Amino acid sequence: MNAIVTETSPEALREAMIDKVKDAGYARSRSVEEALRAVERHHYVPDVDLAAAYANDIVVTKRGADDAVLSCASQPGIVALLLDQLDVQRGHRVLEIGAGTGYNAALLAHLVGEDGHVTTIDVDADIVEHARERLAATDIDNVDVVLGDGACGHQPGAPYDRIIASVGVYGIPDGWLSQLVSAGRLVIPARIRGGVSRSLAFERAPGGGWRSVDDAMCGFVPLRDGVADDPRRRVDLTGDNSVKLQMHQEHTFDLGRLAGVLDQPRTEVWTGVNFGWMESLEWMYLWLTCTMDGALCSMPVEQAAIDSGLVTPMFRSAMAVPGEGELAYLAGRPAGQDSNGRGLTETGVVGHGPAGNRLAHRVADEIRTWDRNFRNRAVRFEVPADDTDLSHPSRGRFFLDRPHHPIAVVWQ
Structure with a gap:
C-alpha cells in the first residue's frame, strides 16, 4: 500500500524545493535532478523543521564566537549549480572539500553510483x-569522511576524477591540482578579489595551466583553519554597526581610518x-574588483541608515570601493x-572622505570603460602555467596574484 503524501510531507516539500531549484535555472542535468530527488535533505539537518529543511535556503549548523557562520547546509540551488558544473559520471572518484552536514556527499554518492567513491574532508571533528553518523544512518557505504585540512587534498585517495570545494576559497592549493587525473575537473567557489566571488569549473588547458569551462556568480562560507584559509574582517563605519564594510586579507591599509568616513564630505557622480x-x-x-586598488567589497547596510539619509546605496547588500581613508559606494536612480x-536604473557612485571626490570619479570612469569596451564580451578565468604577470588592463586582461596560484581574468 502506498504511503500517504501530504503537502507538508518530506516528499512533497522535496518536490517543491526541486521545482524552485529548476525554475532558477539549476539542476540542468537529469542526473543532478535525480540525486536531489533521491537524497532526503531533512535527514542531514535533523534539528530544524521540515519546511526549513526543504526551503531553497541555507541551514546554519555551526556559528563562531562572533556569530559568523562556520558551517551550514548550502542553499539547494547553489548545490545544484556546483554539481552541474562538476559533471560527475558513474564510477568516478570524487574528493569534496568541506563535509558540512554530509548532504552534499550523499548527493555525490548517488551520482557516482556503487562503482564510484567519494571522500569528503573537514577541519572540525564535530562536523566530521x-x-x-548521518551517512551511516542511511547505509551510504561509498563515502569516507576524513578529518583534516582540506586545502591539502587527501593524497591516500588520489588520483580523483573530480574535486569540488563546498567552501569558499581564495587560494588554489597545489594539492587540488596535482591530485586530479589528467582529464579531471576542479570546481571551486572562488573569491576573485574583494567581495566578488564566482563558482569556477577548471580543466587543464592544452598549452599548460588551467582554463575555466564554466563559471557562475555565487558565495560560500570561507575555508578556514588551514594553509589556505581566507580570513575576513568587518569594519564598523558608523559606530552602531548600521553600515559595515567587509574586508579581506589583501587589504593591508589602516582600516581605522575608515571609521566615521560617511560623516565626511559627500560627492555624487x-x-x-x-x-x-x-x-x-x-x-x-x-570589472571594478579587477581595476580598483581597493577592489569591490560588500557593504551591508541596515534599513535605518537608509531611512535617515546617511547612505543611499543601490541595494541594501551594497558594494563599495575602500581607499586610504575614503570610500566610494554604488548607487542607483530611475532612468x-x-x-x-520596464524600468531602467542608472548607476551612480557616492564618495566620502578626504579623497572621496577623486575616488568616486575614478570608479565612475571605470564603469564607463567597462560599458563602452567590455560589456558585451565573454569572460574566461585561467590558472596560468607559471607566475608571469601578463596583465593588460586596456585589453581586459588582469593577473590577480594570491597564495598558491594566481588567477587571470580575461575579457575575450
Whole structure:
C-alpha cells in the first residue's frame, strides 16, 4: 500500500524545493535532478523543521564566537549549480572539500553510483562526526569522511576524477591540482578579489595551466583553519554597526581610518550607464574588483541608515570601493523605461572622505570603460602555467596574484 503524501510531507516539500531549484535555472542535468530527488535533505539537518529543511535556503549548523557562520547546509540551488558544473559520471572518484552536514556527499554518492567513491574532508571533528553518523544512518557505504585540512587534498585517495570545494576559497592549493587525473575537473567557489566571488569549473588547458569551462556568480562560507584559509574582517563605519564594510586579507591599509568616513564630505557622480529590469550587475562588479586598488567589497547596510539619509546605496547588500581613508559606494536612480516599458536604473557612485571626490570619479570612469569596451564580451578565468604577470588592463586582461596560484581574468 502506498504511503500517504501530504503537502507538508518530506516528499512533497522535496518536490517543491526541486521545482524552485529548476525554475532558477539549476539542476540542468537529469542526473543532478535525480540525486536531489533521491537524497532526503531533512535527514542531514535533523534539528530544524521540515519546511526549513526543504526551503531553497541555507541551514546554519555551526556559528563562531562572533556569530559568523562556520558551517551550514548550502542553499539547494547553489548545490545544484556546483554539481552541474562538476559533471560527475558513474564510477568516478570524487574528493569534496568541506563535509558540512554530509548532504552534499550523499548527493555525490548517488551520482557516482556503487562503482564510484567519494571522500569528503573537514577541519572540525564535530562536523566530521555528524557527517559520518548521518551517512551511516542511511547505509551510504561509498563515502569516507576524513578529518583534516582540506586545502591539502587527501593524497591516500588520489588520483580523483573530480574535486569540488563546498567552501569558499581564495587560494588554489597545489594539492587540488596535482591530485586530479589528467582529464579531471576542479570546481571551486572562488573569491576573485574583494567581495566578488564566482563558482569556477577548471580543466587543464592544452598549452599548460588551467582554463575555466564554466563559471557562475555565487558565495560560500570561507575555508578556514588551514594553509589556505581566507580570513575576513568587518569594519564598523558608523559606530552602531548600521553600515559595515567587509574586508579581506589583501587589504593591508589602516582600516581605522575608515571609521566615521560617511560623516565626511559627500560627492555624487552619475555615469550614464543603465541596467535593465532584472539585469545582473555581476560583470560590472567583476570589472571594478579587477581595476580598483581597493577592489569591490560588500557593504551591508541596515534599513535605518537608509531611512535617515546617511547612505543611499543601490541595494541594501551594497558594494563599495575602500581607499586610504575614503570610500566610494554604488548607487542607483530611475532612468526611464526600456522598449518593453520596464524600468531602467542608472548607476551612480557616492564618495566620502578626504579623497572621496577623486575616488568616486575614478570608479565612475571605470564603469564607463567597462560599458563602452567590455560589456558585451565573454569572460574566461585561467590558472596560468607559471607566475608571469601578463596583465593588460586596456585589453581586459588582469593577473590577480594570491597564495598558491594566481588567477587571470580575461575579457575575450
